[in-house]
Amino acid sequence: MITFGRKLKHLRQKNHLTQKELGIAVGFPDSCADVRIAQYEGDVRTPKEDLMKLFASTLGVPVELFTVPVLSEPREYEAAEYCLAFIILRVIENILLC
Numbered sequence: 241m242i243t244f245g246r247k248l249k250h251l252r253q254k255n256h257l258t259q260k261e262l263g264i265a266v267g268f269p270d271s272c273a274d275v276r277i278a279q280y281e282g283d284v285r286t287p288k289e290d291l292m293k294l295f296a297s298t299l300g301v302p303v304e305l306f307t308v309p310v311l312s313e314p315r316e317y318e319a320a321e322y323c324l325a326f327i328i329l330r331v332i333e334n335i336l337l338c
Contacts, residue, residue, distance in 0.1 A: 241309055243283050244280070244283065244286065244287070244292075244306055245280055245281040245282055245283040246281075247305065247306055248277075248280055248281050248295060248299075248306075249281040251299040251301060251305075252277070252281075252299065255299055255300070258274070259273070259274040259277035259278055259281070260273045260274040260277070261273075262277050262295075262298065262299075263276050263277045265298050266291065266294045266295060266298055267294070292306050292307070301320075301324070302323060302324060302327050304323050304327075305320050305323060305324075308323060
């Protein structure tokens with residue numbers, strides 16, 4: 241199973257952010273922003289729900305990408321894409337029903 245830390249690191253790099261930049265973007269002090277992100281990426285720390293939502297929002301992904309466990313890497317990315325597509329379909333359905 242891919243850990244929260246590996247997902248966070250992958251998404252941070254995909255968004256071309258340094259650890260410090262991501263840490264500052266979610267509100268950590270400049271003096272420790274990079275250290276805090278390194279701790280999350282190393283799975284030394286586990287974020288609470290509000291911080292996990294903030295990470296997801298900042299990185300432009302649904303929070304479920306962090307919370308849904310996936311058994312293997314290829315399935316991880318497929319599941320993430322499926323999850324995002326599902327969410328988009330639900331939003332479109334809600335818009336059309338209004």
